[in-house]
Amino acid sequence: MSASDCLVTETPDVLRAALERADDGVVILDSAHRITHFNAAAERIWKLARADVLGRDAAALSLTCLQADPVVDFRDEISLVRRDGSRIKAAVSLASIVAEGAIHHIVFARDVTAEAERRVRIGLLNAVSDQTNRVVIITDTDQNIRYVNSTFTKLFGYTSAQAEGRRAAELIAGSHTNRKAVGKLVERLMHGGRRGEVETLVYDKDGEEIWVCARIDAFRDTKGRVKHFFALLEDITETRQLRSLQQLIMSALADEVPITEIADRLCRRVEQIAPDVVCSLLHVDSAGLVHPLGGPSLPEDYSRALDGIAIGPDVGSCGTAAFYGRPVLAIDLDTDPRWQPYKARPLQVGLRACWSTPIKAKDGRVIATFAFYFRQSRAPSNWHRRIVDACVDLGAFAIERKEARAEIARLAYHDILTGLPNRAQLRHLITTAIDACPTGGHVALAFLDVDHFKDVNDTLGHAAGDELLVQLAQRLREQIGPADMLGRLGGDEFVILLPNRNAESAARVAGQITDALSAPLRLGSKPMQMSASIGISLYPDHATDIDTLMQQADAAMYMAKQAGRSTHRLFSAEMNGLAEQRLALIAALRRAIAEDALTLSYQPQIRSRDGAVHGVEALARWHDPVLGEVSPAKFIPLAEECGLIEQIGLWSVREACRQMASWRRAGLNIPSVSVNLSPINFRHVALAARLADILAEYELPPNALMLEITEGTFMQDGAAALETMHAIRALGVGLSVDDFGTGYSSLSRLAHLPIRELKIDRSFMRDIEKDSAALAIATAVVRVGQGLGMTVVAEGVETEGQRKMLAELGCDVVQGFLYAPALAPVAFERWLIEHSAEQARAMLGRLDVAPRDAVAVKRSA
Incomplete structure (x- = not known):
């Protein structure tokens, strides 16, 4: 049994x-x-x-x-x-x-x-855990891993079988993991504290760094005893660490922080998120010399020693990277041949390897290098490469921004045509020279005006005039000493600052200049004879303030002109009559306005696509019975100084509209007329109403009138000017930005202004056929204008080559001596008739070809 x-x-x-x-x-x-x-x-x-x-x-x-x-x-x-x-x-x-x-x-x-339901829930939780993009780790109280999800495997490379049973610190912590912060949080949880989070570096199976935000909590039993720890890890390498670099750079640029401070902040931040590196940022100038921008952890004497070193094929890591335009790694500075002249100081402070990456501008130039120094002989990790990829782009943006602002500052204080200091910079230079003048010393100021320069512009065009001014500036430079300074006030007026020169010495310089100008300048193969009248004033003999000194030098220059030109005069007390002459000139201008003695000349604007007349620009002219032809470059600034410019502007609009109405009644088809207004006109909100009255008086539609303004109009008195501009556009009158590209207004602001037209300044036309920079600027203006839905007009077009190049760029309208100078109304009418006839002949010629071709085809058939 x-x-x-x-x-x-x-x-x-x-x-x-x-x-x-x-x-x-x-x-x-x-x-x-x-x-x-x-x-x-x-x-x-x-x-x-x-x-x-x-x-x-x-x-x-x-x-x-x-x-x-x-x-x-x-x-x-x-x-x-x-x-x-x-x-x-x-x-x-x-x-x-x-x-x-x-x-x-x-x-x-x-x-x-109940048990089956619990298993289902656990299965669902496992499925959810495996679907999340965050790492889940559960450990016991000894921090031995009991569970990891699939994201853990993807991020760290360990399978759950490889991870479970091992201590978390043993598996993913490393030399730069913040063990202290994690330990404090675990200790707090063991004593009943609340959950918390830690940002720290951890390491995957291959030893690569990963920045994570670890949120750690405890699982407790019914009695409140800790049974397990739960960690939720988020990879913040991209979302927080690398973006923090971008935020750092952008906020610093927005706050106008100097580039050296930006570089310092960038290097310090990089060293926080990559604790095993020492960071360096070097600028490479246009001459190929390096200059430290940032390297807070490098020895200061080492950084100073790098300043001014030329890049080359064997100049450390940075100089070599800049020379070849590609990253360079030196794993052992002690033995690397490129480092032999430079290795002593880095090795002394424990730096053993260096990896440098070139930073390039948009045009491909190497403008900086970004380097990591290591304390071990090693190559960069993937984390290091990701940091550098981000920093290279950010560094390029910051340095190009620095270069752009430096160029803007240069343009603000230098003449765009000659590169000489402009009026604003000259005042600063004169002030500095006066402040440095020793007791008993002198500072001489020479005011130079080119004789008969208007004739060059009128006969040969502004492009020729600009070229001659550039040559003149070069010749003037050759006649002054290294301590002397040459500047251009505008037009054909130059100023020469002569520190520590008395009257006799200044007169010798003026005589040398007169002699040097006796040799003709060359315009292409054609010799051009030029001369200049020079006036000299002395500090402190004649005046102790800048404005008076300049006025006296100007007065002496006019005396030189009256003496027959091509000579110089030293200011004397007898020349105080200059003030009276200026008052007389102002009185003459007031009289000319009152007696309607000003006139308008009209220069045609031609459409590129078909050669038709797009419109005309009205330009003010003044012929005085006593003074003769007075250049707008002289009487317009004078009108602004004495408060007559607003009156001249409104007169110009009224006269241009009157002439347009007369032409239209006569059957002449001129789509619109452009009139230049001063920024002062736009300070008055009643301007739009005045324009409406004038248009109604002459029965012209608003689109027959275009007002040309400079960039300064909306840079100064912005709120009032902008209100007036919007009122004018609401009226239907067009607004055109004249001389665009010579100022530095914000493009983002331009996009929100009621502008219908951009005019490329004539200064860019002179070299557009041979200067890639001038072509690039013209191209940019065309793209910007058309991208904003504006018409783009190029001024100063004087050759067929310029016209063809602008047509290829897609420039809408051209204006210049190629077609006609500014003409009196009767002369313009004759030109318009001849141009229309020429257009008609060209059209008939094109039409005549087609029938003949058709007959030939028919006969051959």
């Missing part, structure tokens, strides 16, 4: 008592599959009373495992439908025993519904 038989037959009461107390449901079936035992746990599981099932067939239990024939042993989790229709998950096992020669079946059942 078996042991089971003994249990069934010899100790039924003990067995039954034991089965009754069992947690699992126990059901015993006889060989006929009738239920012979049904314990209390079985009643709970099936929700059946034993009295209702004892002696019944096993089919009442809805167990398919009992329906097989023969019945075999079975173990599984099944879904069990109970008598009341409810469903549970049950772990069921079936065993067969032999007792008294008969087979009995014992069914063990346990309700595992």
